Amino acid sequence: MNREQFAQAIRTACAYLDEPYVVVFGSQSILGSYDDSALPMEATMSREVDITPGSAFVTGIDLEDKLSALDVFVGEDSPFHDLHGVYVEGIHKDTVVLPNEWENRLVHFTADDGSGAKYGRTGLCLDPVDLCVAKSIAGRTKDHEFVSALIRDELVGAGDILDRIATAGIQWPAVYTDDRELALTRATRWLESVITD
Incomplete structure (x- = not known):
């Protein structure tokens, strides 16, 4: 597009x-x-x-x-x-699923x-960092490819995404039924792996 x-x-x-x-x-x-x-x-x-x-x-x-x-x-x-x-x-x-105060x-x-x-x-x-938080938590292959490309081209920093998760916290919709802690852990570990690559 x-x-x-x-x-x-x-x-x-x-x-x-x-x-x-x-x-x-x-x-x-x-x-x-x-x-x-x-x-x-x-x-x-x-x-x-x-x-x-x-x-x-x-x-x-x-x-x-x-x-x-x-x-x-x-x-x-x-x-x-x-x-x-x-x-x-x-x-x-x-x-x-977005960081608190995304509005x-x-x-x-x-x-x-x-x-x-x-x-x-x-x-x-959406603010690019908030968007990347949402994509990192969703965690599908296409989401990782999207976020990785923005990080690779230095349009968004992996550290900024991690910081937004840590400082803002997540606004979980009532319809989200998956394990929230597991989703956060997976997103955080994946972002940390991107930083160390």
């Missing part, structure tokens, strides 16, 4: 949701901090932008209808996907309309 595709996904998601901003989770939130030309190939391979509506942080909102709208209009196999080669996955914010470190990415005028659509993207 390149940054223009990312911006298009944000603009279109905001338009269908009738909201001025969305929160971007997942690997492609890295595009809020870096242009795709500055990123390693491993960081831009995904075709999916994980998004939750900004209104998800307001009580009393029917989130299910909004997530359904994302899936129908800009989701996988939608006309948007066919046209742009990328798609949006509507996700619940309460399913994501205070969000990176604002404003998608303009291509003519230089601001379109008023913003993606609030």
